[in-house]
Amino acid sequence: MTTGERPPWLALLTSHWVSLLGVGLATTAGFSWLFVLPMHLKGKADNPYIGILAFLIIPAIFILGLILMPVGVWLARRQVVKGLRAMPNRRASLGRLVTFLGLMTFVNLVIGSQATYRAVQHMETDQFCGQSCHVMKPEFTAWKQTPHAAHSHVECVECHIGPGASGWFHAKLAGIQQLKDVTFDTYKRPIESAIESNRLVGSAETCEKCHARERDLGSSVKVRTSYHDDEANTLTETVLTMREGDIHRAHVGPGVRIRYAPADPKRQTIQWVEYSDGKGRTSQYPATGVDAKALAALPKFEMQCVDCHNRAAHTFQSAAKAIDSGLELGEIPTSLPFMKKTGLEIVTSAFPTVEAAATGIPAKLAAFYKEKYPDIAKTRSAEIDAAGKGLVKIYNRNVFPDLKVTWGTYPINLGHTDAPGCFRCHDGGHSTADNSRTISNDCSLCHEAVAVDEASPAVLKTLGIPEKKQTH
Ligand code: HEC
Ligand code: HEC
Ligand code: HEC
Ligand code: HEC
Ligand code: HEC
Numbered sequence: 001m002t003t004g005e006r007p008p009w010l011a012l013l014t015s016h017w018v019s020l021l022g023v024g025l026a027t028t029a030g031f032s033w034l035f036v037l038p039m040h041l042k043g044k045a046d047n048p049y050i051g052i053l054a055f056l057i058i059p060a061i062f063i064l065g066l067i068l069m070p071v072g073v074w075l076a077r078r079q080v081v082k083g084l085r086a087m088p089n090r091r092a093s094l095g096r097l098v099t100f101l102g103l104m105t106f107v108n109l110v111i112g113s114q115a116t117y118r119a120v121q122h123m124e125t126d127q128f129c130g131q132s133c134h135v136m137k138p139e140f141t142a143w144k145q146t147p148h149a150a151h152s153h154v155e156c157v158e159c160h161i162g163p164g165a166s167g168w169f170h171a172k173l174a175g176i177q178q179l180k181d182v183t184f185d186t187y188k189r190p191i192e193s194a195i196e197s198n199r200l201v202g203s204a205e206t207c208e209k210c211h212a213r214e215r216d217l218g219s220s221v222k223v224r225t226s227y228h229d230d231e232a233n234t235l236t237e238t239v240l241t242m243r244e245g246d247i248h249r250a251h252v253g254p255g256v257r258i259r260y261a262p263a264d265p266k267r268q269t270i271q272w273v274e275y276s277d278g279k280g281r282t283s284q285y286p287a288t289g290v291d292a293k294a295l296a297a298l299p300k301f302e303m304q305c306v307d308c309h310n311r312a313a314h315t316f317q318s319a320a321k322a323i324d325s326g327l328e329l330g331e332i333p334t335s336l337p338f339m340k341k342t343g344l345e346i347v348t349s350a351f352p353t354v355e356a357a358a359t360g361i362p363a364k365l366a367a368f369y370k371e372k373y374p375d376i377a378k379t380r381s382a383e384i385d386a387a388g389k390g391l392v393k394i395y396n397r398n399v400f401p402d403l404k405v406t407w408g409t410y411p412i413n414l415g416h417t418d419a420p421g422c423f424r425c426h427d428g429g430h431s432t433a434d435n436s437r438t439i440s441n442d443c444s445l446c447h448e449a450v451a452v453d454e455a456s457p458a459v460l461k462t463l464g465i466p467e468k469k470q471t472h
């Protein structure tokens with residue numbers, strides 16, 4: 001060829017396999033996108049995996065195709081210039097392009113769209129969800145129990161996806177990571193709590209969309225029913241007046257800012273707390289005996305709603321509380337001797353799988369009565385069966401052996417009886433350097449204990465709250 005003559009780019013486009021591949025990828029992606037986009041818009045937007053397909057994978061292929069086209073043209077041109085390739089014939093290459101595009105269109109219509117359609121359909125099935133959400137079964141199960149789902153259906157995305165494009169993008173990236181972990185079976189068991197892995201979206205963008213920080217909750221009366229581990233499963237009640245208004249004002253009130261430094265990722269051991277009241281007073285409360293150097297190396301976080309309400313949507317109960325609520329709701333009969341104590345021993349023993357628990361729990365219970373109360377085992381087997389089923393239900397709400405989620409895996413920070421909770425700071429061991437102030441652990445700071453484990457507290461009569469009856 002003569003130098004200076006520029007080979008036509010359209011002709012070059014079809015001369016090199018790289019540019020043809022580019023054309024192929026771009027058209028396939030274009031077709032697939034046209035196919036997936038309407039699905040994404042038609043109310044299926046809450047399936048994150050379709051979103052990943054529509055907005056990340058397909059566009060990535062499209063862009064790759066667009067990049068390959070000029071690369072191929074450039075490669076072909078270089079070969080022509082070096083004399084390694086004949087100058088392409090304009091008419092012939094146009095014909096080739098038309099044939100190629102025609103072929104691609106056919107392939108796309110028949111194969112590409114079918115494949116995409118199948119893929120999307122597959123993502124909508126319970127099977128796919130069962131596999132990918134399988135990992136989230138504990139959270140899904142727990143979510144169904146809390147008011148967030150049971151009364152008002154607050155969706156997962158309300159708390160797990162931040163606002164705007166960046167929240168959306170982060171969620172998609174996390175989705176890809178999750179898809180990868182599930183596919184290659186590399187996810188952690190148990191999966192880390194959101195606080196632990198620092199994936200939590202700030203309170204302002206989540207909780208405070210629906211719950212006003214300013215709302216004064218005043219005080220409220222909490223009644224807790226529990227059963228003793230004696231033969232009669234004696235019922236007692238605890239009545240607390242909880243100073244919710246004061247509690248909220250102290251940590252998330254106007255101007256208040258609290259920062260803290262935890263020593264562990266689950267943030268269960270708190271080594272330093274800083275309080276500012278917004279009116280000029282700032283106090284620092286290092287934990288007793290902590291040294292300044294170690295402290296400087298710790299990460300610091302601002303206190304948010306979820307530092308107390310960490311399990312607002314996924315409460316996994318302690319075994320004792322789970323059995324108490326089973327007894328209270330009638331899922332387990334209270335009339336069988338030592339039901340609370342035996343039930344607790346059985347549900348806290350280790351079972352390798354859900355199936356093993358489903359048969360092992362009722363079997364252990366039946367064996368207990370057969371050995372200790374042979375008469376009851378004979379005459380009241382229906383009650384024992386019901387109790388066994390009730391215990392299995394409780395177990396299945398809280399323990400997921402395949403994911404290594406068991407009693408206490410996810411501690412509840414709202415309280416102090418089952419996990420350190422409030423006492424992470426309110427333990428009497430966090431004081432200012434001059435000891436003039438201590439984060440208080442006075443029993444009446446947060447609640448007045450009007451009755452603790454009483455058989456029939458007089459205060460309930462005064463308040464007109466009906467007393468729970470033991471069903472004997
Ligand atoms: C009301 C807000 C809220 C809603 C709704 C919600 N979550 Fe969560 N979720 C949280 C918070 C807060 C945490 C962090 C808990 C912690 O770190 O202790 C969390 C943690 C998680 C975790 C990490 C493991 C764990 O248990 O800590 C998974 C997985 C999860 N949520 C999945 C879901 C799924 C699936 C749904 C919907 C079925 C959902 N979430 C709905 C607030 C919410
Ligand atoms: C999309 C709205 C929405 C978001 C976001 C939301 N909530 Fe709620 N939440 C509700 C509604 C509605 C209820 C009332 C349920 C009922 O009582 O029927 C509720 C109830 C509650 C309760 C009282 C019931 C209980 O579980 O004891 C707490 C505590 C709570 N939310 C905390 C939180 C926290 C913490 C967050 C942020 C992680 C959050 N919520 C995010 C709507 C929301
Ligand atoms: C210092 C811990 C703490 C922080 C921080 C905190 N709360 Fe609470 N909150 C509590 C306690 C304790 C209760 C009473 C719960 C109980 O006794 O069942 C409560 C109760 C509630 C309730 C239930 C009220 C009802 O109707 O019974 C809601 C809703 C709530 N908090 C939302 C929030 C939101 C939103 C934030 C963040 C702006 C927040 N909380 C920050 C400790 C806290
Ligand atoms: C991260 C540390 C931390 C945690 C966890 C924590 N608090 Fe506090 N709390 C503080 C600090 C700091 C103050 C204010 C101390 C001061 O005035 O200098 C405070 C103050 C209070 C006050 C007000 C005391 C007064 O003198 O008026 C109450 C009530 C309270 N907290 C209840 C709770 C409850 C209930 C929980 C658990 C649900 C809890 N706190 C969890 C750090 C914490
Ligand atoms: C910093 C605040 C705070 C202090 C101090 C505090 N409590 Fe509590 N207490 C709570 C909260 C929050 C709950 C849980 C309420 C809930 O589960 O809704 C609770 C629950 C309880 C319960 C009910 C147990 C249960 O699991 O149902 C008892 C009993 C109790 N506290 C006794 C005490 C005693 C005794 C002290 C003094 C050593 C004390 N509390 C100090 C905040 C506090």
